[in-house]
Amino acid sequence: MSQFRTLDDADLRGKRVLVRVDLNVPAENGRVTDRTRIARILPTIREIADKGGRAVLLAHFGRPKGGPDEKNSLKPVALALAEELGRPVAFVPATVGDIAHSAIGSMKDGDVVLLENTRFHAGEEANEAGFVDQLAALGDIFVNDAFSAAHRAHASTEGLARRLPSHAGRTMQAELAALARALERPERPVVAVVGGAKVSTKLELLGNLVTRVDVLVIGGGMANTFLAAQGKAVGRSLCEHDLLDTARDILAKAGKCRIVLPVDAVVASEFKAHAPSKTVSVDAVGPDDMILDIGPQSVAAVKAVLEAARTLVWNGPFGAFELQPFDAGTVAVAQEAAALTLSGALVSVAGGGDTVAALNAAGAADGFTYVSTAGGAFLEWMEGKVLPGVEALRL
């Protein structure tokens, strides 16, 4: 961690500390429905406040089009944050300018305020120098605790880190350490599991992973494209038929990396919970069938792969896990990974919004070595891409 300044290196007392956090949390009708990301940033905020810093939180929420819109206000999130923190969090209905200055000017040591959505200003996503200046004028030092937004080169993630003395927050530190352990200097054999639905966005990831891991397990909707590329019928399953050549290229360049695809599947003719289903070989998928989960033989094969592995990196469920009983494959593999991790045999790291939801639903998340709350940033990191928000923190 010597490549980054951390809170250990910061003189916080009496300082205005601009803290970039990720409060892009799921919400419905103005109520936060999942507080995982809030829980992750508490240690950094508490440490800054307890050391006498004045924590000025910066965050985005949703994807507003560069102007204020009530639907994307962070105000309700400030309430949830205050509850989790167990201390007041003053919400400031402005991101920069006089209102923000005056609210920050009246802070005392140990206070916490949350500024309005950074994306209400077009300069945020454009990483405009003028907007970076306006943000920088509000603080003395910058702390980035938002790994999950670090793939964005925005004013509050990248620009500020280059403008003010900058430090990695505790969650950023933990995330980088866990991810480095899993892919940069992992114990081998390393297994990557890639599933889920977003085939086209994850194909580049697969192409990169085959050069870095020992075994690549492909599941979920992803696998269907590969089965089709091998000439198998996939019926009405989720499948990107225009990407079959890309899938074939990935299979061809696998080299020493073993690729594990499902050998059996649970199929149904409707995409809904408890739809009548049957288990078939992947060579016997009918024209009306939809593959909604991997079958028991595939589960056994993946478990065997995990038993022989030392490191696991996982993104994407094995099936339509929100619909019972099509969660069975994901649940079984998640529980096996958690058990192997708890026994000390495996280092396991998982990331992705739906993946984390699936691991939680399986009761397996606590068993993993590290569960990242990052979606896009986790994928880009797995792809081996440079994350601008992380790069800007490097010494």
Ligand SMILES: Nc1ncnc2c1ncn2[C@@H]1O[C@H](COP(=O)(O)OP(=O)(O)OP(=O)(O)O)[C@@H](O)[C@H]1O
């Ligand atoms: N065989 C399948 N057929 C259809 N949908 C599937 C199948 N397997 C998995 N899915 C769907 O994949 C989705 C999750 O995949 P996704 O690629 O979005 O995961 P993620 O990367 O963890 O999510 P996020 O983008 O939120 O970070 C789930 O909604 C699940 O129902």
Ligand SMILES: O=C(O)[C@H](O)COP(=O)(O)O
């Ligand atoms: O939810 C996320 O993955 C991060 O907060 C980044 O959000 P974005 O995809 O809208 O940039």
